[in-house]
Amino acid sequence: MMGHREHKTHKYKLNIAVITVSSTRSKEDDVSGKIICDTVKNTTHTLCNYDVVKDDKIDILNALFSALKTCDVVIINGGTGISKKDLTYDSVVPVMDKELSGFGEIFRRVSYDEIGTPAMMSRATAGVISDKLVFLTPGSPNAVRTASKLIFSELEHMWYEVHKEIQ
Numbered sequence: 001m002m003g004h005r006e007h008k009t010h011k012y013k014l015n016i017a018v019i020t021v022s023s024t025r026s027k028e029d030d031v032s033g034k035i036i037c038d039t040v041k042n043t044t045h046t047l048c049n050y051d052v053v054k055d056d057k058i059d060i061l062n063a064l065f066s067a068l069k070t071c072d073v074v075i076i077n078g079g080t081g082i083s084k085k086d087l088t089y090d091s092v093v094p095v096m097d098k099e100l101s102g103f104g105e106i107f108r109r110v111s112y113d114e115i116g117t118p119a120m121m122s123r124a125t126a127g128v129i130s131d132k133l134v135f136l137t138p139g140s141p142n143a144v145r146t147a148s149k150l151i152f153s154e155l156e157h158m159w160y161e162v163h164k165e166i167q
Contacts, residue, residue, distance in 0.1 A: 010160045016040045017049035017067035021060055021078035021088050022139060027052050032077050032144045039148045045073075045155075055079055057091040064092060068132050072159070075151065078139030080123045088136055089123040096127035096134065100158075103135065103150065110146055126151075128162055 018040065020033035027033070030052050040047045048071045053059040060079070067074045079088030093099060103126035111119035124147065126135045133155070137147035 010156050011044070012156050012159050014045045014072040014155065014159060015048035015070065016045050016073040016075065017051075017071040018047065019050075019060075019063045019067060019074060019076045020052045020139065021055055021076060022052060023055045023085065025052055025078075032139050032141050035141055035144050036075055036077060036148055039152065043152060055085045055087050057087050060088055060091045061095070064095075064129075064134070068129060068134075071132070073133045073135070073155065075135045075137065075147075077137045077144050077147075080125075080136050080138050082121050082123070086123075089125065092134065092136060093125065093127065096129055098128040100126040100128070106150060107137070107147055110150070111143065114142065114146065131162055133158055133162065 018033055018036045020030050022030070027050070033050065033052060037047055037050055049067045051063050051067070053063045064074060064076065076088055076092065079086045104122070104124045107124040108119045108122055111122060122138050122143070124137050126133065128134070135147065135151055137144055
């Protein structure tokens with residue numbers, strides 16, 4: 001039986017999509033999306049898609065489902081707060097097959113150490129849709145740096161767990 005250390009030895013080359021949700025940013029000035037894209041490019045994985053969409057449920061879901069057709073992992077940044085315009089969490093979580101709430105819990109814990117009590121307003125989470133991994137992160141540059149560290153520290157282990165056969 002493998003422990004968590006042995007799972008770190010699994011190596012996969014995954015196709016990763018990055019979607020920024022914002023009604024004010026474009027690809028030209030999307031600092032947070034570029035941070036995630038650069039992080040992907042500095043790994044063995046491939047950036048298969050990058051998009052910026054408005055804070056609109058249909059736009060968010062269209063971008064997500066389009067990315068899921070060709071990508072293994074989708075990282076969505078923005079729209080995870082509690083304001084009326086923050087629709088990412090409310091749009092995506094209902095279509096998840098499984099929610100991985102531990103990602104959000106750890107994200108908020110690490111964020112608390114960095115920014116204090118405002119961390120509680122993040123609805124960062126992760127999940128699985130049709131055997132693909134989906135991550136929802138806040139849209140600030142510091143938040144995507146924090147989320148990227150967490151995501152890429154366990155991404156291949158998570159991929160293994162989602163795809164392992166039942167013994």
